[in-house]
Amino acid sequence: MATNIKRSSFDQFGYVHGPLKWAIALTASLGAILEVIDTSIVNVALTDMQASLGATVSEVGWVVTGYAIANVVLIPLSAWLGDYFGRKTYFIFSLIGFTIASVLCGLAFNLPMLVLSRILQGLCGGGLLAKAQAILFETFPPAEQGLAQAVFGVGVIAGPAIGPTLGGFLVDGLGWRWIFFVNIPFGIVAVAMSFMFLPKDKDKSETQSQSVDWFGIGFLIIAIGCLQTLLEEGEKEDWFSSGFITTLAIASTIGLGLFIWRELKTNHPAVDLRVLRHRSLAAGSVLSAVVGMGLYGTLFAVPIFAQSVLHFTATQTGLLLAPGALASAIVMVLLGKLSSKIDARFLIAMGAVGSSGVMFQLAAITPQTGTDDLFWPLVWRGAFTVLMFLPLSLAVLGPLPKQDVSAGSGFYNLTRQLGGSIGIALLTTLLDRRQTFHRAILLAKLSPYDPETNQRLDLLNGALQSQGMDAATAQQQALALLSQTVDTQAAVLSYADCFRVVGIGFLCSLPLLLFLGKGGAGAKAPVSH
Known part of the structure; x- marks a missing residue:
């Protein structure tokens, strides 16, 4: 059983070998998949929730916003929480909390209960994503990181596309509550696997600091919480013409400044910002934000285009995205075997250029665009995104010393999540402004x-x-x-503008590759101490 894994399962560097390492990989990845899918599965059910709970469009939006805020606040704290409570203990606690929160979401009898349950779900889910990736880096030796991260990446990349597909079927067939109830059996399995396969935690005396950085945690909540709320609500409030958004911006800026000052001053920080001394992590985190913008931004824009312009149902929209998710999974597995032999920077460049090309292809949409016209661009989008995601993870986190991997993974995953939020906020605003612009031109x-x-x-x-x-x-x-007809044409032109902006953003990120290492191709075994 899990609590009695023999030391013979570990090599001299502390890496796991034999079948156990793949059991650990599947366990960690299952937890991450649950979290990622729940980020997007709710989007197709908001209309049904609104009708069922008697909420307005603005009110029901907090079902998404509450989860996102709680999620991004916990991600950077996951390294410290894992050290303080024990990696295995914290991961299992997060899984149990996530599953219980899913039950509460499904049973919610009013909107406040649903929003509070989603916040709890986001708090527990934030500990799953970054911790799962850190577990893999700490379990597998550098030469095998490609395959390990491929297992993890299948869920992270395909999850945002699987979510709407699965959500569409569940909402249309069983009702919106089942998008939460479906987590229960998978959560139970993940908890059982964690008990069986994750290595026993070290003694707390080895990992737990004696003090808790309450000030750092408080400043982080203010900084990231206000920023995420600003990004989620900015377009609805017309950005800085709203006193609420302006206040959030000021609070986030002050909170961020105090947070950085506190974390660099204290000996036991809640978030170890000193890991940014590693050039690969600093540059890679910026590039991760760009990948997040492109990944989540386009997965936000395409479903809305399909439903608002092409008048697809939730199920049809999910099926539209499914081939791209399948392409991501296939390429992820194939790339996992090759990534240790190819310079990560070359693969990332291929992914960025290819993704940019797909965006320019999508920019050719017309009111007559249909499923056949979108099929191959979305398949290629799924494939090229993997070329950015997997090698980037290896190039950013692979060179880090083992003791810095957990903190580095938390920061890296935070930038991708925030990048996605920024991308969605920017694209939402751009869509609205460009649609107004194009409508005025057409009417003239x-x-x-x-x-x-x-x-x-x-x-x-x-x-x-x-x-x-x-x-x-x-x-x-x-x-x-x-x-x-004018409105439809203006909408199509505004979506085309958004796709072009994303394509240009991918190309503009290429110079950051100069600051990255070779990733899997340059991986070396650690020096024994």
């Missing part, structure tokens, strides 16, 4: 003196009157249809 071209406009109205009038509509009503309906 429509004039009662324009022959083409009059010809279009005459055709619509004739078609409506041929269906038995009187002349006055037909005229009004023709104008309404023309206005709807």
Whole structure:
């Protein structure tokens, strides 16, 4: 059983060998997959939740916002919590808490209970993602990190696409509560596997500091919590024209300054910022934010385009994203075997250029775009994203000393999550502003003196009157249809602008590769002490 794993399972450097290491990899990855899927699975159920709980659109949005805020606050604290309570103890506690919170979400009888349960779920989930990746880096030797991170990466990359697919089926077939109840059996299995396979925690005297950095934790909650709330609510509040958003920005800036000052001053920080002395982690975290923007940003834009412009159902939208998720999983496994032989910077560059090309291809959408037109671009998007994600993890965290991996993983995963939030916030604002811009341009071209406009109205009038509509009503309906056509065209043009911006962002991130190491291709065995 888990608590009595023999020391013969470990080599001289503390890495696990034999079948046990793959059992540990599956255990850690299952926890991470649960967390990642729940980040996106809720999005397709918000309308049903709103109707069921009698909430407004703004109120039900806190089901997503509450989870996101709690999640990003806990990610950077996961290293300290793992050291303080024990890596295995903390991971199992997070799994149990996540599963219980899922039950509470499914049983919620009003919106406040659902939001509070989602916050609890986010707090527990934040400990799963970064800790799972750190466990893999601490379990597998450098030469085998590619395959280990591929197992982990399948869930992290495919999860955001699997979430809406699974959510669509559950919501349409069983109701929104089942997007939470479905976590229960998987959570129980993950807890059982953790008890059986994760190595026993070290004695607390070896890892636990005697003091708790309460000030650092408080400043972190203020800084990251206010920033995430600002990103989630900024577009709804019209950004800095709102006193609420301005206050959040000021509080986040002050909190961040105090947090950095506190963590660099204290001997036992809640978040060890000194790990940023490693150049690969500092540069890689910035690049991780860019990857997060592209990964979560496009996975946000494509479903909204499919549902608002193409009028897809939740299930149809999920099926649209499924082939890309499958492509990610296949490429992740194949790349896991090759990543130790190829310079990570080359693979990341291929991924960035390829992803950029896909974005420019998606920018060619029209009102007539359908499933067939989106199939291959989304498949290639799934494949190229893996070329950025897996080698980047190896290049950023691979060179770190083993004792710094846990803190480095927390910071690295935080930047990707925040990058996703920033990307979604920017794209949401860009969509709104560009749609207004394009609509104004299109309307300026429509004039009662324009022959083409009059010809279009005459055709619509004739078609409506041929269906038995009187002349006055037909005229009004023709104008309404023309206005709807303008709105649709403006929306399509605004989505195209968003895809171009993401593509340009990928290309602009390429110079950061100069600060990274070779990753798997340059991995070396650690020096024994």
